[in-house]
Every structure is written in C-alpha cells, then in structure tokens.
Amino acid sequence: MTSQNLLRADVVVIGFGKGGKIAAGTLGRLGRRVVLIERSDQMYGGTCPNVGCVPTKALVHRSGRRRSNDPPQEWFERAVGEVQAITSSFRAGNFEALDGAETITVITGEASFADPHTVVVETGAGPVEVRGETILINTGSEPVIPDLPGLRDSPLTMTNVDLIHTTHLPDRLVVIGGGYLGIEFASIYRRFGSQVTVLEASPRILGREDDDIAAVAEQILTDEGVRIVPGARVLEIRDDDTVVYEKDGREHTLTADAILSATGRQPATAALKLDNAGVRTTASGAVEVDEYLRTAQPHIFALGDVNGGPQFTYISLDDSRIVLDQLIGEGRRTTTDRVAVPQTLFMSPPLATVGLTEKAARAARYRIKVGYQPVADIVAMPRAYIVEETRGAMKFVIDLDTDQILGAALLSVDAQELVNVVALVMRQGVTASALQSSIFTHPSSTEAFNDVIGAVVRSDV
Ligand SMILES: Cc1cc2nc3c(=O)[nH]c(=O)nc-3n(C[C@H](O)[C@H](O)[C@H](O)COP(=O)(O)OP(=O)(O)OC[C@H]3O[C@@H](n4cnc5c(N)ncnc54)[C@H](O)[C@@H]3O)c2cc1C
Numbered sequence: 521m522t523s524q525n526l527l528r529a530d531v532v533v534i535g536f537g538k539g540g541k542i543a544a545g546t547l548g549r550l551g552r553r554v555v556l557i558e559r560s561d562q563m564y565g566g567t568c569p570n571v572g573c574v575p576t577k578a579l580v581h582r583s584g585r586r587r588s589n590d591p592p593q594e595w596f597e598r599a600v601g602e603v604q605a606i607t608s609s610f611r612a613g614n615f616e617a618l619d620g621a622e623t624i625t626v627i628t629g630e631a632s633f634a635d636p637h638t639v640v641v642e643t644g645a646g647p648v649e650v651r652g653e654t655i656l657i658n659t660g661s662e663p664v665i666p667d668l669p670g671l672r673d674s675p676l677t678m679t680n681v682d683l684i685h686t687t688h689l690p691d692r693l694v695v696i697g698g699g700y701l702g703i704e705f706a707s708i709y710r711r712f713g714s715q716v717t718v719l720e721a722s723p724r725i726l727g728r729e730d731d732d733i734a735a736v737a738e739q740i741l742t743d744e745g746v747r748i749v750p751g752a753r754v755l756e757i758r759d760d761d762t763v764v765y766e767k768d769g770r771e772h773t774l775t776a777d778a779i780l781s782a783t784g785r786q787p788a789t790a791a792l793k794l795d796n797a798g799v800r801t802t803a804s805g806a807v808e809v810d811e812y813l814r815t816a817q818p819h820i821f822a823l824g825d826v827n828g829g830p831q832f833t834y835i836s837l838d839d840s841r842i843v844l845d846q847l848i849g850e851g852r853r854t855t856t857d858r859v860a861v862p863q864t865l866f867m868s869p870p871l872a873t874v875g876l877t878e879k880a881a882r883a884a885r886y887r888i889k890v891g892y893q894p895v896a897d898i899v900a901m902p903r904a905y906i907v908e909e910t911r912g913a914m915k916f917v918i919d920l921d922t923d924q925i926l927g928a929a930l931l932s933v934d935a936q937e938l939v940n941v942v943a944l945v946m947r948q949g950v951t952a953s954a955l956q957s958s959i960f961t962h963p964s965s966t967e968a969f970n971d972v973i974g975a976v977v978r979s980d981v
C-alpha cells in the first residue's frame with residue numbers, strides 16, 4: 521500500500537448506521553481521528569433514514585391522506601417522489617455532518633478485515649487500507665429471502681429497499697410474513713389502493729400480543745381491505761407471478777404483481793471476513809458481544825442490528841451510548857440496564873407496546889389487574905373524535921401488589937408518543953394510580969390514561 525491508500529485512525533467505524541454515526545460524530549468532536557466506511561453512497565445515515573423507518577412512516581402518512589377518488593397510481597407516484605426528496609436530503613445532511621468535520625473522513629466502499637487492526641475498503645478508485653486503534657462494527661442487517669422454489673428468481677420478488685424505490689403501484693401485492701415490516705407495508709399499500717394479501721406462517725399475526733389487542737388490530741386491517749392468511753405455508757412461486765401456498769391441508773394459488781419478502785432480517789456480517797480479525801459470531805450469524813458490546817477482541821465493538829439485539833434504531837442509538845461510555849466515559853453502562861423498552865408498529869392507527877402482555881404477566885405469576893377500553897369509549901379522550909380516528913383500544917397490565925405498571929398495549933391515534941410516557945413512568949417506578957390521576961393537557965391523547973387505567977375489566981383480587 522502507498523501512503524495515499526493507507527490511512528491511520530484512532531477509531532474506524534464500519535457502516536454508517538445510527539450507533540456508528542453518533543459514536544463517530546462524538547469522538548470526532550473530541551479530536552479523535554475517525555474514519556467511517558459506508559459501502560453505498562445511497563446509504564449515508566444507514567437503513568433508517570434511507571430505506572427503513574423514515575420513508576415507510578412518510579408513506580404511512582401520505583397513504584392516509586389519499587381520498588377514495590384520488591387516482592391511486594398518480595397519488596402513489598407523487599408520494600414516492602416526495603419521500604425520495606426527504607430521504608435524499610437526510611442522506612446529504614448525514615454525509616455533510618460527518619465528512620464536513622475536520623477530524624472525520626467518510627470513505628465509500630465495502631469493508632472487510634485483513635487483521636484485527638486493519639480494514640480493507642474496496643472503493644471505486646481501488647482498495648484503501650485503514651488501520652485503527654479501536655474499531656466499531658455497525659453494518660446493520662439485511663433481509664432474509666427464504667429459500668422457496670421460484671421466490672429468489674421471480675422478477676416480482678421485492679425487499680423493502682425495492683418497494684421504497686418503485687414508483688409503480690402494484691395492483692396485487694402479496695406479502696410473505698406478517699411481522700412488523702409485512703404489516704406496515706400491507707397497511708401502506710392497501711391505503712394507496714393495492715389489493716394486499718399477507719401470508720403468515722404462524723397461526724396468528726401479532727402472536728406476541730394478547731388475543732384481545734391482536735383481534736382489534738386484525739379487525740382494523742381487515743376492515744381496510746387487507747386480506748390476512750395466518751397459518752399459510754408458502755410452497756413455491758410458479759411462473760414468476762403465482763404464489764402457491766398450503767393452508768389447513770389444502771393448496772391455494774394467488775396471482776401477484778409484486779411479492780414482498782418480509783420474513784425477517786439477519787445481521788450483515790457476510791462481507792466482513794471476521795475470521796481475519798478473530799471476531800466470533802453467534803449461531804444466528806450476529807457478532808458475538810458482551811453486555812458492554814465488546815467482541816472477542818477487546819478493541820472491537822459491535823453496535824446495532826449486527827450484534828443480534830432488538831432491531832430498532834433507538835437500540836442502535838443506545839448501543840452507541842454504551843460504547844462511548846466504554847471509550848470516553850465511566851465504563852458502567854450495559855445492555856442489561858435497559859428497562860421498559862417500547863416499540864411501535866406503524867399500522868394506522870399505530871400499535872405501541874411496552875413491558876409485559878397480560879399473558880406474559882400471568883405466566884410470570886404476577887397478581888394483576890387489567891384496565892382496558894376501546895378508544896371510542898374513552899370519554900376522557902375527545903381527541904379521538906376531533907381527529908376522526910376512534911379505532912383501536914388501550915390496555916394496561918398492573919401489579920396488584922405494588923401498583924406498578926407491568927405493561928401496556930396502546931392501539932390508538934398518537935400511540936407512538938403515548939408509549940414513551942408509559943415507558944418513562946415504568947422506568948421511574950411511578951405508580952399506575954399516580955399516572956391515572958395526573959394532570960394532562962386538554963384535548964390530548966394522554967388524557968386517556970385518566971380513564972383507561974381505572975377501567976378494570978379483570979382483577980386477581
Ligand atoms: C422497512 C423498515 C422499517 C423500519 N422501521 C423502523 C421504525 O419505524 N423504527 C425503528 O426504530 N426501527 C425501524 N426499523 C429498524 C431499523 O431501521 C434498524 O434497526 C436500524 O436502522 C439499524 O441500524 P444500525 O445502526 O444497526 O445499522 P444500519 O442503519 O442498518 O446501517 C448499517 C450500514 O452499514 C452498511 N454496511 C453493511 N455492510 C458493510 C460493509 N461490509 N462495509 C461498509 N458498509 C457496510 C450498510 O450499507 C448500512 O448503511 C425498520 C427497518 C426496516 C427495514
């Protein structure tokens with residue numbers, strides 16, 4: 521290597537994901553020499569702003585604004601154009617924020633390890649070698665396309681990345697997998713005007729949730745026209761466009777204009793040549809880390825989806841707090857500190873959950889009471905009527921002995937905001953009674969808590 525294609529850095533970050541960019545920015549501002557490597561110039565900022573959270577939620581918003589007489593294809597094309605304008609401005613902002621800093625260099629190309637301190641980057645202008653004292657792996661995850669006959673070869677098979685970029689609204693969309701990604705896309709495309717069928721292998725979608733909440737969510741999707749087929753075993757894709765599946769012992773076929781593979785995402789480690797660095801992986805292919813996110817090599821850390829933790833942007837962000845605490849802090853923060861981590865499935869209205877479900881609380885032998893109300897019946901929350909979104913239900917699972925909230929499921933307008941309040945309350949040990957009798961602004965969605973927590977439908981007393 522000549523001096524031109526050999527770089528030395530205090531910190532090398534592989535992958536421009538959430539955790540990596542926060543760590544890179546923080547360390548760069550402190551004067552560390554940072555090299556951040558991203559394999560695609562279309563991915564500065566990572567999955568979330570480019571092909572994940574941001575574009576999907578922007579499409580949720582725009583699909584909801586379409587009126588029934590708006591021409592679907594035109595409306596869709598305009599929405600995709602607007603969303604691409606947002607993502608490209610975020611991408612440019614992400615690049616500039618790091619590459620514009622004096623101490624940080626962004627290199628575009630695929631990285632792999634040559635040895636524990638050396639990374640080789642295949643750039644458009646040839647290989648570049650980067651040697652670092654500390655290395656952060658933040659390469660995210662990639663969609664798993666199941667090995668079903670015809671699926672990988674069909675020109676109609678798409679991932680979230682393909683669907684985010686396509687400007688043609690498919691008449692018939694078949695979604696394989698009814699998890700977070702599958703349900704969000706099903707809801708979006710149905711609202712844009714596609715006929716959507718979700719084929720889910722499990723006996724039910726939203727299998728982690730309690731039956732009452734899952735049933736309300738499924739009803740909302742079904743009422744919007746999404747066809748959900750649980751217990752479906754996809755057998756093959758025949759002649760590129762015919763999805764053959766089995767349910768209850770009988771074979772069925774569906775013709776599709778697009779097939780979305782939404783059966784989960786696996787850690788992106790294949791290109792990294794981790795063996796050269798002495799970094800181990802788990803059975804599921806994730807980079808093996810301890811609770812401080814250190815790999816088998818103490819100077820190499822892994823953040824975000826690639827370490828096999830929960831696949832959410834805010835977890836990758838929290839991973840960066842742990843790694844920064846190791847590098848420039850007190851070294852105390854760990855993944856085991858996390859309590860009451862909420863999550864939101866952005867169907868319309870959103871389903872936000874935190875903590876234990878009723879069934880999990882019972883399995884853990886808590887004595888509980890359950891507050892539950894359909895949103896339309898929550899007198900304290902006129903906001904649902906004001907914004908014309910009265911669908912859904914709210915549920916609280918409360919420990920009878922301590923009055924602590926064990927969990928909540930909020931299927932409601934504004935649920936993605938409400939759940940953060942509940943999570944904070946749970947983390948701080950505020951009682952359910954205190955939350956119920958709190959002063960909230962009016963008219964707001966938070967006011968619902970004044971009613972729902974006291975609307976006890978079951979109690980172990
Ligand atoms: C459609 C969709 C919707 C989602 N919606 C939400 C949501 O609403 N809320 C939420 O919290 N989470 C959501 N997620 C999950 C969230 O996007 C991820 O958990 C998060 O982006 C993971 O961030 P990360 O830091 O692990 O890495 P990523 O953001 O995935 O970044 C990794 C980067 O590394 C690069 N890379 C990979 N290999 C190499 C290599 N060898 N060399 C160089 N670069 C490499 C990749 O190109 C990528 O840019 C969604 C995901 C998807 C797919």
Ligand SMILES: NC(=O)c1ccc[n+]([C@@H]2O[C@H](COP(=O)([O-])OP(=O)(O)OC[C@H]3O[C@@H](n4cnc5c(N)ncnc54)[C@H](O)[C@@H]3O)[C@@H](O)[C@H]2O)c1
Pocket residue numbers: 666696697698699700701702704719720721722752753754782783784785830831832863864865866
């Ligand atoms: N709003 C959000 O926060 C958000 C949105 C989208 C994705 N994500 C993240 O991305 C991750 C990946 O999402 P995902 O939905 O792809 O994965 P997932 O693991 O959440 O769901 C995959 C679903 O596919 C089903 N499945 C698997 N193989 C199948 C097959 N052959 N036929 C039919 N069904 C099959 C599984 O039973 C499961 O229900 C999520 O776990 C989540 O962490 C988050």
